[in-house]
Amino acid sequence: MKALNSIILSVLFATVAMVSCKKEKPLNLTTPPPGLGGDPVDIVNNPIDKWIYDSLTVPYNISVKYKFEPWEVAIDRTLIPPDTSKIIPQLSAxxxxxxxxxxxxxxxxxxxxxxxxKNFVLVGSWQYDYNGTITLGQAEGGSKISLFGLNFFSRLKKDSAIVKQGVHTIHHEFAHILHQNVMYPADYKSITGGYTATWFxxxxxxxxxxxxxxxxxxAGPDEDFVEMIAVLLTEGPGGYATMLKDAGAATSVGYLAIKAKEAKVVNYFKTIWGIDFYALQTKTRxxxxxFLQ
Structure with missing residues (x-):
């Protein structure tokens, strides 16, 4: 009987060992779950994807990611995906x-x-930074722009500041790409001193x-240059003139410095890109x- 029990136990242990060693098919951990970046672009059934394809991909070779993909944004920030009802209005702007x-x-x-x-990443919330500032958008290597705060978008006239904020960000980042291709004149950097990391x-x-x-x-000469471009384009002559009043009289140091920078921007667009900047400003404004309703 003792021998029989030993045989039975041996068989049981062998069975358990066989079951324990059975290999399962490995999980595919590289494919995101549906709705979290794993859904393919569908220009047939998804009206957002079709609009992006027709309005941005075909004419400008631009792709847009609006579904949550954590590797596309800073993992040490609390961010949320955009409200889908805001995507086409923001991209239309x-x-x-x-x-x-x-x-x-x-x-x-x-x-x-x-x-x-060529790549846009849309984020619903603002990106709050550790120094107390808010990131509205950021460019990476001239090929990608992340645009934050989509869930606050509105094209109503009473919310014009929100629209302006978004397009200012794009003009700012696009200007970075332009000067990364052809640098602005070196003497622009010497018009004013006082650049600082604590600009805020x-x-x-x-x-x-x-x-x-x-x-x-x-924040630095590059930011100075592209901010001049973004402000001139989004504010138009009237808004820009109002801002200049803060600089002081037309003979003040601040006023003259800003006007000198404006002249550099206008000349850069004309000589490098063959673009009449003031005409571009008029069209943009x-x-x-x-666009406002």
Whole structure:
């Protein structure tokens, strides 16, 4: 009986061992779950995907990611995907107020298609940074732009500041791509000193007295240059003139510095890109006003 029990136990242990060693088919951990970045682009059944394809991918070779993909954003920030009802309105603002003026001014879609970032990542919330500032958008290597705060978008006139904020960000980042392809004149950097990493401790009005169109312009010469472009385009002549009042009298140091930077921007666009900047400014401002409801 003892021998029989030993045999039975041996068989049981062998069975358990066989079951324990059975290999399961490995899980595919590289494919995101549906709805979290794993859904393929569907231009047939998904109206958002079709709009993006027709309005951005075909004319400008731009792709847009709006479904949550954690590896596309900072993993140490709390961020949420965009409200899908905001996607086409926000992208329409970019098309109408950013790309179309360049297309009209240059006479074709080629300029935007060549120099625009090819990948957009849309995020519903703002990105709050550790120094107390908020990131509205960021460019990576001239090929990708992340745009934050989509869930706050509105094209109503009473919310015009929100529309302006979004297109300002795109003009800012697009200008970075332009100067990364062809650098602006080196003497631009010597128009004003006082660049600082703690620009956020200065108000816009105070920055203008020092010769910077916005406080963020003080972050460095590159930021200064592209902020001049973004402000001139989105504010138009009227809004820009109002900002200049903060700089002081027409003979003040701040006023003269900002006007010198404006002249550098206008000349850069003319000599490098063959673009009449003031005509582009007029078209951009008209597009902004016309977009609001």
């Amino acid at each position: 970019i098309n109408n107020i950013c790309w179309q003026p360049y297309t009209d001014q240059t006479g074709s879609k080629t300029f935007v298609a060549k120099y625009s970032p 401790n200065t108000t816009d009005a105070a920055a203008r007295k020092l010769g910077f169109i916005t406080a963020y312009s003080m 008209a597009a902004f006003v016309g």
